Structures are given as C-alpha cells and as structure tokens.
Amino acid sequence: MTAAFTARVSAALTDPTLKTAIERTTGNARAKRAAAVAAWPSFEAARDLGRDIKDHVTQNLAFYLAAFERNALASGAQIHWARTADEACDIVVRLCRQAGATSVTRAKSMLGEEIGLPHALEAAGIARVETDLAEHIVQLAGDRPSHIVWPALHKTREQVREMFACLHHEPGGLDSVEAMVASARRELRQKFMRADVGISGANFLVADTGAICTVTNEGNAELTTTPPRVHIVTAGIEKLVPSTAHAMSLLRLLVRSATGAELTQYTTFHCGPKRADDADGPREFHIVLVDNGRTRMLTEGLEDMLRCLRCGACLNHCVVYRQIGGHAYGGTYPGPMGAVLTPVLDGLPTAQDLPRACTLNGLCAEVCPVKIPLPTLIKGWRNKSWRLGLEPRAVTLALRLWRFAATRPALYRLGTRLALPVLRLFARSGWARALPFASGWTGQRDFPAPARQSFLDQIKERRHDRA
C-alpha cells in the first residue's frame, strides 16, 4: 500500500465516531433496500432488464448521443461538449461569467464533484451555494463528500449542530435533527431566489425528447433550476436512455437500491428553457456533455461500468467501505464502484491501492441494480497493476513464496503444521491481540486463533474415525 493510502485508512480506523456514523446511515439504507427488494418478486428479472437497457445504450452510444443533441437543441437547450474535466469546468465558468453571475446555487451532482466544479467555481471567484443538505454541511465544514448518496454521512448530529450554531444566521435551538433541518431551510431560502445561475447534474438524458431527469428527496433541484435566469446541467455521456419509458424502468431500480423508496419525492424532467408564456423557469438552459474517460472505458474492457446508476448500494454493503468510510479512498467515488472508476479518472499509479482494498466477497455485485460485475472489474485492475509492475515487492515475493509451497503439497502441509502451533502461542481465549509481521491487521482488530489442526489433517482424522 502507498503511504498516503495507509495514512488515510489509519486515520479512518482510529476515528472514534466514524464507524458509528457510517453504520447509522448505511445500516438504515441496507434494511430499507432489503425490504423494497423483498416486496418485488421479479426484482431479478428487472435487474436483467436494467442491465440490458444500459448495455443497449452503450452499444448505440453515438446514435443516442446524436439524437439527444438534436432533440435538446430543438427544445431550445444549448449543448456544449467537454473531453476532459478541465474543459467542462471552463465551459461552466465561462457560462456563469457570460450571465454576469455573482452567486450560483448547485444541486448535488456526482459528475460535478468528479470534474472538480466546486473548486473551479471558487477559483473563478463565483460564490457557490450548495443546496443539498448534506452538501451544505460538507461545504460549511470545508470538507469533502464521503458517500455518493449521503455526502455528509461521516458527520454526527453533534458535529452538525456545532457547525450550524457557528455559521447559520438564525440557527434557533438546534436541539433536534428537525431543528437543524429547519435552520438549513431558513439559511438557504433566500439564496435559492437570489441566485443568477443554477447548476444541476442529470440522472438521465432522454434521447427522444432532449430532456434531462433529476431525482431528489429535498426538492432542492427544482428550487435550484427554476428561479435563476440560467440553468446549467453537467452530465456524463453514459447517462443516456432511449426514451422516458426506459427511464422509468431504471428509476424503479435506482431509487429502491439507493433509499428503499419506490420513487424519490421529486423526479423531474427538464426540457429546454422556459416557454415564452411560462410563469417561471430559466431563460437559458445549457447542457454540458462530458466524456472525461468514458469513451476510453469502452475500449479498455470497462464498458460494464458505464451502466452504473450511482445508487450507492455497493458502498452500503461493502465490508471495506463500512470500516474505512469514503474519505480513505481518496477519489470522488468511494467503495467498490470507486475502486473501479478512480483508476480511470486519476490513473492507476495514483489509485493503485483501491482495487487492492477489496475482499472480493462479491456482495457489491449481488446488490448492484444493473448487475455490474464489480469484483471482476476490480480483479482486472489488479492484473493490470501486476503487469505494470505496480504491485509492492513484499506482495510479489510473498505470493511467489506461497506459490512455491502451494504447488508442493507435502511442503505446504508441513508448513501449516508448523505454523499453527506458533500462531496459537499468541492467542488468549481464542483471539490474538498482536502478531509479528501482522500489525496491519492486529493494530485495529484481533486475529482469530487458528484451529488446532489444519483443514486437511481434520479431514484425514474424520475419515479415519469413520473407517
């Protein structure tokens, strides 16, 4: 492991409140998702359909991208294209300046985080108001999101209370979560109405209408995209669906997998700017279509990952994410989907630790609503890392040693017979609190004492007893 990753993981594992905070939110999410799935007998067939819809789009990406562009232009939208994160940010900053914007509101978008839009706006001197409650918390804390659905999941209510008391204009009592939410509502209310530009992402780009779809539970997306003069959308090109009807099938999967609800409170299709006589809505509607590595994924064996709906189920179920949280991953996307995407975005040398920070237990693939084979893709990065010579020397040596022994059964058996009693020497009442050469494990948790005999010896003994 690289030193930076080790430091982030150690910080996470020794954080006194992080694990509790993670468990409160992800535990809740797992239970609600399980109930929603149990209430849908054909969930498996629906996942197959979700996979097939997204694959169909990937296989016809040029067709649907052109159709979306044509229909969006016809609706009065303005389309912009960005090859890279920097190009996308430059376009958004230029549009904000053209609009003479001093203040922009922003509804949470993972693509926006991916391209570094919050930073780009700040660098351009444009006041940015995050409107999703969790992003608001993260912005006040000068922090980074740690989950793709619940960005402030690492904050406890006590930490939020302290921050709101210092930074909100009319914090009020703040003695309950309800009071904290009410304080944020007061704080952001006027800012929604005063913004010059509203920026959102898109959960879907609907090819046959040119509309973009947003989903929120708070209603902040529509309050971000309706009052300002200009609405800017940043979206990855993989978000396409053929039609509104196809979006419905994916919405059923997305929302259940994310929060266990059947539909988010607010699901909105935005098509073009306000019509001439409309009572409200933005006069300008811009859509920035971003590649940022997606076309490369098509040719590098990662096309399955382009199905990802960003529901967060793989994070909520990942045994590693649940221990170390989102910040330890160091990229925009944490958890299993982050372990696959971050090497695309940041390069494998920088993100090499993420595919290794995985037990390959397969839970992520089991819960993925569009059946992305995440463990297979993670193994693909490990293979590449090996081929590029990025694997740490200690790991390659240990694996060579293991292979040498494993291909010589007699030697392997002798080795385990000798190792077992040694390991047992360190254990007290079933657990070892410290082991030589294994402080990475025992620093944070105990190691189970091994059985008295190796598996093979136990089998042999049982056969002998039976005979």
Next chain:
Amino acid sequence: MTARDDIFAALPRAAGTAPHAEAAALLARVPALRPARVGPDQVASFLERLTGPVIAATATRLATRAEIPAAVRAYLAANTLGPQIALQPTQALQTLDWSGLTPHPTIAVDEPVSVCEADYAVAETASLVFRSSPHMPTLFAFLPLHHIVVLEAARIVPWLEDAAALEAARPAPRNLNFVTGASGTTDIEGTLVRGAHGPAHLHVLLIGGQMPAPAPQPANVP
C-alpha cells in the same frame, strides 16, 4: 477537431439502422416484471400508497369540485393556518367560491399554503404529476410549507409507463414534475425529517371516482 468531433470519433460507429426495434423489445419485457403494486381499483391503490407509512401524505375525498374551497378551509382550520393561499392561476380553480379565504395567483418565498391541481397521477407510486405552463408555475409545488393538491380520480393512471405514454403524445413542458410525498431528507444520521427545502406537508383533495362505501352497520342480532 472540436470536442464534439473527438467524442464521436472515439465511439464505435453507429449501426446503419436506428436501434428502434431493439429499444421497443426492451420495453415489451416491462409488464411481466413490474412490482405488483396496482390492484383492480386504481384509486384505492393510489390512496393506499399515498397515505401509507412511507409517503405519509393525507387525503380527503370529495364528490364534486364545488366542495374544494370548503375542504381547503377545513384543512387550514385543522392546521391553524391563516386565510392566505397561493392559488394556481387556472380558470377552473380561480372561479370557485373562495369566500372566507384570500387567494392570490402568485407565490412568495415563504408561502405557507399553495393550492394547485395535478395534471394526473400514477397509482403505482402515488405520484402527482405537474406540467409547467403559463397556468402552472413550477414553484407552486416547491415553495409552500403546505401543498394542497386537487386531483380528479379519473386522472389516475396505473403505471409509470402510462405516464410516459401520455407525455410521448404531446409536446414536452419545460418541467415535468413527479411529486411523491412531501419534501424530506435523511442527510443527518439517516434520520428522516420532513420539510427539507420543499413542502413539509402534502394534502390531496381527490375529486370523484367511486366513493368508499359507508362503514357497514352492525347486523341486528335476532
């Protein structure tokens, strides 16, 4: 090369024919695998979901549209709210008898109550659908604390695909809003709180349809 050219050049060549048949074949699989959420009585299914523990909205059934103002007055009284209401600027609503209330056709940032009519609703998810227009300002569904929604029972469709079909048959509005319950957030420790930025309360006035039968009287025991 522009960014657009580069992105298209990096994509596999589009097939000669448009992939419409394949896209349609995908949708043909939907009816067999939808969640079994809608019974033979769509209105009952809609109401059950709307007022169930997840969405937790409230509803009043009315026989005719003329009863709307009285139902609004009753709601305001029950929630100790003043007589000011932001009333959606449609003729059908504005021409009702609102005596005792002070309706206005615009909406303020801290509006306590708005009354507007849903274009239609979806039974599967108990979603109310609003289409932005000169007569439907989008913010009427997002700014008020209490959102009172008028819905004709005949305008409930069973599935989300039915909504998509209705929309495919007419020009898209700027905003097509599916509203499924009051605004909520679970962003602080996963605790659900209503009224995050949008309405904290959603109340539906359902007009017409088969009214529920009166509660059965206990049978006379001879």
